[in-house]
Amino acid sequence: MSSVIKKIEHIEIELHKLKAELMPEEIPEDExxxxxxxxxxxxxxxxxxxxxxxxxxxxxxxxxxDDEE
Structure with a gap:
């Protein structure tokens, strides 16, 4: 059971990495x-x-x- 949870956690991390590559967050405009x-x-x-x-x-x-003085 714990090995299944570890695999699921690893998949979640990989999905976050993939999402970051494919859909980067937009940089908010600086006001x-x-x-x-x-x-x-x-x-x-x-x-x-x-x-x-x-x-x-x-x-x-x-x-x-003038700047030097």
Whole structure:
């Protein structure tokens, strides 16, 4: 009888593993982050490609020096 129970317990574990592989739980959405549309993401990317977004080399070194002080 105990061997039958052990086999049943083992089957239950294997079924849980199989279920986890075939039907993974959905990850709940994090309420702290906004979902962006593809158009919004593309506009952000376009903004990053603009040279004026990054400023000049002098501005960069000025910012770095200000951080050190």
């Amino acid at each position: 702290g982050f906004k979902k962006y549309s593809e158009e919004e993401l593309n506009s952000f990317y376009d903004e990053l490609k603009k040279p004026e977004f990054w400023g000049t080399e002098e501005e960069l070194f000025k910012l770095l020096n």
